[in-house]
Each structure stands twice: as structure tokens, then as C-alpha cells.
Amino acid sequence: MPFNKDFKPVALGDTNLFKPITVGNCKLKNRVVLAPLTRMRAEHPGNVPNKKWAVEYYDQRSKTPGTLLITEAVFISAQAGGYDNAPGIWSEEQMAEWKKIFAKIHENGSFVWPQLWNLGRQAFPECMKRDGLRYDSASDNIWMDDEVKEKAKNAGIEQHGITEDEIKQYIKDYVQAAKNCIECGADGIQIHSANSYLLNQFLDPVSNKRTDKYGGSIENRARFTLEVVDAIVDAIGAERTAIRLSPYNTFGGMSGGYDPTLLAQYAYVIGELEKRAINGKRLAFLDIFEPRVSNPFVDEGVGAYDQGTTEFVFSIWKGIVVRTGNLALHPEVAKEYLKNKNTLLGYGRYYISNPDLVERLRKGLPLSSYDRPSFYAMSDKGYTDYPTYEEAVKLGWDKE
Numbered sequence: 001m002p003f004n005k006d007f008k009p010v011a012l013g014d015t016n017l018f019k020p021i022t023v024g025n026c027k028l029k030n031r032v033v034l035a036p037l038t039r040m041r042a043e044h045p046g047n048v049p050n051k052k053w054a055v056e057y058y059d060q061r062s063k064t065p066g067t068l069l070i071t072e073a074v075f076i077s078a079q080a081g082g083y084d085n086a087p088g089i090w091s092e093e094q095m096a097e098w099k100k101i102f103a104k105i106h107e108n109g110s111f112v113w114p115q116l117w118n119l120g121r122q123a124f125p126e127c128m129k130r131d132g133l134r135y136d137s138a139s140d141n142i143w144m145d146d147e148v149k150e151k152a153k154n155a156g157i158e159q160h161g162i163t164e165d166e167i168k169q170y171i172k173d174y175v176q177a178a179k180n181c182i183e184c185g186a187d188g189i190q191i192h193s194a195n196s197y198l199l200n201q202f203l204d205p206v207s208n209k210r211t212d213k214y215g216g217s218i219e220n221r222a223r224f225t226l227e228v229v230d231a232i233v234d235a236i237g238a239e240r241t242a243i244r245l246s247p248y249n250t251f252g253g254m255s256g257g258y259d260p261t262l263l264a265q266y267a268y269v270i271g272e273l274e275k276r277a278i279n280g281k282r283l284a285f286l287d288i289f290e291p292r293v294s295n296p297f298v299d300e301g302v303g304a305y306d307q308g309t310t311e312f313v314f315s316i317w318k319g320i321v322v323r324t325g326n327l328a329l330h331p332e333v334a335k336e337y338l339k340n341k342n343t344l345l346g347y348g349r350y351y352i353s354n355p356d357l358v359e360r361l362r363k364g365l366p367l368s369s370y371d372r373p374s375f376y377a378m379s380d381k382g383y384t385d386y387p388t389y390e391e392a393v394k395l396g397w398d399k400e
């Protein structure tokens with residue numbers, strides 16, 4: 001893919017983006033963060049990180065020492081999964097591959113935080129039926145969309161509102177997965193409580209119709225997420241624990257900004273995290289998915305929700321924030337965000353196509369466009385074959 005000719009690069013080397021900051025136990029030399037990016041290259045069966053390509057993929061994106069990388073989302077257990085080609089971190093075989101990946105990132109002087117994932121109703125129903133697993137969510141049969149409802153019916157599996165005992169088991173699975181990450185060498189973990197996956201299905205009243213202590217009020221809908229936070233903090237420490245939230249996301253049937261009460265839900269969760277912080281258990285960072293991207297499946301710049309902002313977060317949370325969402329082509333927005341001294345910037349799609357993105361942002365170098373069709377393809381094409389800027393110039397891309 002050639003350079004993006006429609007984008008005029010801006011050097012950010014003299015901005016706060018390259019001001020060192022300590023996150024947890026990690027002394028970062030820049031504030032560029034590899035955002036968690038599912039790439040669907042894990043091996044099936046076994047949900048094992050790709051043995052041929054994954055080490056190289058993360059090696060290429062961690063070359064600038066002192067960079068924070070959040071891995072692609074990682075299933076905490078088979079029951080939390082439901083995609084054949086996404087990785088887990090519950091088995092020895094999976095852990096053996098992650099150890100190699102984490103070691104390579106550390107060899108480059110960078111840091112790695114796996115994102116802990118639990119799909120809920122975003123799982124493929126047919127996979128759960130095939131594997132003799134439940135097809136879980138916050139409530140029975142509140143479908144993401146009619147297509148999924150039909151797939152579940154054809155597979156002969158109901159969508160199951162999980163019981164309190166099953167919630168307790170998931171919390172144990174989150175803790176074990178977090179411990180496995182640290183055993184494999186990770187610097188910390190990020191709890192995925194965003195983008196319509198299971199914890200988000202509990203936070204959002206559109207999917208959570210429960211009448212027990214996990215539903216029916218802002219406090220109750222936040223309970224599962226906060227119990228996961230507390231259990232993981234107790235197991236590995238607050239300085240090794242982060243969380244991702246997406247107040248405005250509409251992907252996966254979530255309410256986003258269209259439910260006026262949703263911001264109150266997130267203000268409550270973040271308020272509870274700040275209360276814990278004041279009591280000595282401050283999470284390493286909050287990763288906030290900006291409404292600049294209300295649905296990650298739509299094209300660059302499409303679908304931004306402009307009726308609200310995440311600025312409320314800063315009235316509550318006094319710790320470190322990663323802000324992610326369509327920033328690579330918008331250095332002016334990046335600079336605005338960087339005025340806050342606790343802010344780091346997450347980069348996703350353009351970090352796929354620019355393995356040396358940190359250096360390109362520092363120097364204001366042209367950005368290679370990405371190839372969306374290969375985002376989730378089982379191939380090294382669109383995964384490890386994107387050139388660095390120097391390699392691209394040798395290929396004559398600057399002459400095109």
C-alpha cells in the first residue's frame with residue numbers, strides 16, 4: 001500500500017507525545033501506544049498465537065525503546081472465547097508463544113500489556129455449540145442483531161444470561177489469565193470492558209435486563225466490571241492493571257451516546273475507580289475509546305459521534321489516560337489531547353500499516369495506507385509485510 005497522499009504529516013517530536021512518563025512499573029520514553037488490535041491470525045484448534053508470524057509482527061512494532069504496546073485481545077478461557085482465530089492465554093501452548101512475543105518486545109526495550117477478553121454475545125454461536133460451551137450474555141436472548149439470532153437458532157443454542165455462580169467462575173478465569181500474563185513476562189494487563197463484549201453487555205441497559213444484583217441500576221450494571229478490577233488488582237497489583245472503556249461505542253448493538261443515561265453509567269464506573277485510587281489502588285491507566293470512532297468497522301473518519309465528548313473523564317479520574325480513536329491523520333487533535341499531562345495516545349489502524357509509526361510521528365514522515373481487507377485474514381500479507389519508512393523509500397514509494 002503506498003503512502004497516504006491526502007495526509008500532510010506533522011512532526012510531533014517536540015510535543016508531549018515524546019515526553020517520558022511512568023505507567024505502572026514502565027518508564028516510557030514516548031506516549032505513543034499500540035492500541036489493542038484483533039488480527040485473527042491465531043492457530044485453530046487451540047487459539048494459539050501464530051507461531052510463524054506473531055513474534056515478528058510485535059517485534060516490528062516495538063523497535064522504538066520505551067514504547068507501550070497493548071496486545072490484541074486475548075481470551076481468558078475457552079468459555080470466554082468464540083472465535084477460532086483469536087488467541088487465548090489459558091493453556092501452556094498459548095503461554096509458550098506469548099513468552100516468546102513478550103521477550104522480543106522487552107528485547108527492544110519496550111513494554112507489553114495484553115488485553116483480557118470475554119466475548120459474551122459477540123461470540124459465534126455455532127462455535128460455542130460445536131465446542132459444547134454456553135453462548136453467554138448478561139440476559140437471556142437479547143440479541144445483538146437478527147443475523148446473530150438466526151445463526152443461534154440454526155445452531156440450536158440459546159443466548160444464556162449467566163448466573164451469579166458463572167460470574168464468579170469468570171472472575172476466577174480473569175484472575176488466572178492475568179497471572180498467566182505476568183508469568184509470561186507481561187508488564188501488566190488491560191481489562192476489556194468496552195466495544196460490546198461481555199463486561200460492556202453488563203454495563204449497557206440495552207443488553208442487561210437482569211433483576212439481580214448485576215442489573216437494574218447504574219451501580220448493579222457496573223458490579224461485574226468492578227469485581228473483575230478488584231480481583232485482578234488483588235492478584236497482580238493496581239500498578240499492573242488497566243481497563244478499556246468505550247462510552248460512545250455503538251458497535252455490537254451498544255447504546256453509545258443515544259441513551260442519555262449512558263454517560264452517568266461511565267461516570268459512576270470511573271468514579272468508583274478513582275475512589276479506589278484515592279484509597280491507594282490507582283490503576284495504571286484508563287484506555288478511553290473516543291467517539292471519533294463510534295464503530296471501528298466503519299471507514300476512517302466515518303460515523304464519528306459529535307454530540308458528546310470524553311472530557312467528563314478528566315473531571316473524575318486523576319490518573320493516566322490513553323485516548324484512542326482516529327488520531328494518526330489528525331495531529332491537530334493529538335496535540336489538543338496532549339495538553340493534559342497524564343495523556344497518552346493510542347494508535348490502531350495506522351500502527352498496522354506503519355510498523356515504525358513512533359518514528360514517523362516523531363519526524364512527520366508520510367504514513368503508509370492500510371489494507372482493510374487483510375485486517376482479519378490468515379496471511380502474513382497485511383500483517384508483517386508493511387515496510388518501514390526507509391524500506392518504503394527503497395521501494396520507491398516516495399516517488400509514486
Ligand SMILES: C=C(C)c1ccc(C)c(O)c1
Nearest residue numbers: 038073194195251296297
Ligand atoms: C473492530 C472491532 C470493533 C474490534 C475487534 C476486536 C476487539 C477486541 C475490539 O475491541 C474491537
